[in-house]
Amino acid sequence: MTTSIPRIQRQYYRNGPPHRGGADVSFADLVKIFAFNSIHIGRWVTAAEQQLAANLFFDAFCDLQQLLQVPPQVISLNGSLALTFGIGGQPGVCAHYQPQGRILALAKNAGGGSLAHEWFHAFDHYIAGKMFGDNATRNQFSSRCWLQHKTIIPHYFNALLDDAYKKLFLSADGKGSSDFFNHCRSLDAAQNRLYLAMPEEMAARTFEKMLQRQNLKNSFLVSGTLKSKAAELGVYPDDTLCSEVGALWLEYFRLLGQGLRYKANGNSREDG
Template sequence: MTRSFYRRGPDHRAGAPVTFLDVRRRFQFRSIEIGRWVTEPEKQRSASLFYDALCDLMTILGGTESLVSLRGTLALQYGIGGRPGVSAHYTPATRSFSLAKNAGPGSIAHEWFHAFDHYIGEKLFGETQRGQFASKLWLGRDDAVRHPLNERLQACFKAILLDEKGAEPSELFRCSVKADKAAGIQYFSLPEELCARAFEAFVQDADVKNAFLVSGTRESEEAKLGLYPVGAERERVNGAFYSYYTALGRALRSAEK
């Protein structure tokens, strides 16, 4: 990987190089696997990019290392387990997210939210079936566990999936359905995909900027199709995410003292 990626944020490693072992130790990922076609120079450069991106994500969310690794349950793969035509993906069965060697950059925020959406399902609803996402469950269930954090999380889903009055589908959802119909698929309008793209927008709008972490929520072809929140809707979504993750981060820091 020889591309450069725009970044504006704090120096998390005092300019020193890091390895993927440092990434795993810092965040306590369950495991990190690197593809055999990733060269040593690529490993060195990619490790620094991942380290900065994950630290930036932690900073944006106001959380801790345990939030990034989902309490050590999340595994990371780089340059391994790719799918044809897919630059990055999250696999619920193994709780791992994978980025292709040359096509994954900019996808970390999206795939991380899939992992979080999957992880948080049982915290929001108690018992859930394996592989279910909280965002999808929220559309069909009304028995969420009562907790202030769960109330804030549900406010995020409401801001993304419903209009301002909470009575009709959001404009983001409508545009996503339109894109699905045009392509003859059902993908963009899936609640887990809607929420992951909305999370991307929230992360990209933060003061800390990192194009290896997220990109494309304003100028990409998908953005031009209305597949990311815009205008007042984007402000509502960003506000809901900020409220939730600020409270979650505060709770985690208090619990980990």
């Protein structure tokens, strides 16, 4: 009888630069560098597991920062995002994002590879108020608001997100739903559920596949979008759609990072 290795103790592939210089970091370092609102660790997480997790989270968030070309505060969504590791959890659930409290939670033994997906949920929730103002209720995602035809606040950044959602959810002529949306609905119908076709889930799966297709790889940040049973079922968009939507998102974050760095350098221009 073989004993499975706890997921946090597995070897995660990454080819990015040595952000830590080979040294260990702590969760306190993550709070200090990325300005997370708070980080809470489960009582059953051992000191060794906590150290492993801190290093994995740090490398993953640094890689995400590099992939998106943004300053550290974007990763914590301007200090609004809280993290939990090894607290609660449900059987079969690797990770989840909780809009109430803005909490990104990863299970101790099942969270690896899910971080990018859940981070995008957090971004999708955070940006709803920026994109739709008071038209978005407190716990709504921007992707869902968009599908509900809520009024978008005019801004170049919002226009990029608007274009991304058009490609993701609508047919080429804009008069019907996209092939990807229809496929997700058919998969849901076969299971008598509504999950894969939820707009926030479609957006998060597209984001994580877009990240995994980049040259910088980190399997703790994202994995399973290219080769997995789920990928074979088509729960992720095809490469063409992923590239088109991903290009808009990458441009969004690149310009956001550029604007934030401009302001940080002492410039007060508000249109960046």
